[in-house]
Amino acid sequence: QVQLVESGGGLVQAGGSLRLSCTASKTIYSIDHWGWYRQAPGTERELVAGLYAGGTTKYAESVKGRFTVSRDNAKKMSFLQMNDLKVEDTAVYYCSAPVRGRSYWGQGTQVTVSS
Numbered sequence: 001q002v003q004l005v006e007s008g009g010g011l012v013q014a015g016g017s018l019r020l021s022c023t024a025s026k027t028i029y030s031i032d033h034w035g036w037y038r039q040a041p042g043t044e045r046e047l048v049a050g051l052y053a054g055g056t057t058k059y060a061e062s063v064k065g066r067f068t069v070s071r072d073n074a075k076k077m078s079f080l081q082m083n084d085l086k087v088e089d090t091a092v093y094y095c096s097a098p099v100r101g102r103s104y105w106g107q108g109t110q111v112t113v114s115s
C-alpha cells in the first residue's frame with residue numbers, strides 16, 4: 001500500500017518559518033491531489049491547505065497569505081511552506097493523498113511555535 005511520510009516539523013519562535021515535506025512511496029501512480037491537515041490538542045482535525053488537479057489550491061482562512069502548498073511530481077512530494085508562524089499554529093500536521101479511490105495519511109509531524 002501507499003506510504004506517506006512527513007518531515008520538517010520542529011520548534012520555532014513566533015514569526016519564524018518552517019517548510020514541511022511529504023513523500024509518497026510504494027506506488028506507481030502519480031499523486032495529483034494533496035491535502036495538508038493539522039490537529040491541535042483539544043481540537044478537531046482541520047484542512048490547512050489543499051492542492052488539486054490543475055493547480056487549484058484551498059487554504060484555511062487562518063493561514064491565507066502565510067502558508068503555501070506546492071508539489072514536485074517527479075519526486076512524488078508535496079511541500080507546505082509556513083511563514084510568519086503564530087503560537088496558534090502549534091499542532092500535529094498531516095499530509096494526505098488519494099490513490100485509486102482510497103485516502104492515505106502520513107504519521108504526522110509536530111510543529112510547535114513559541115512566543
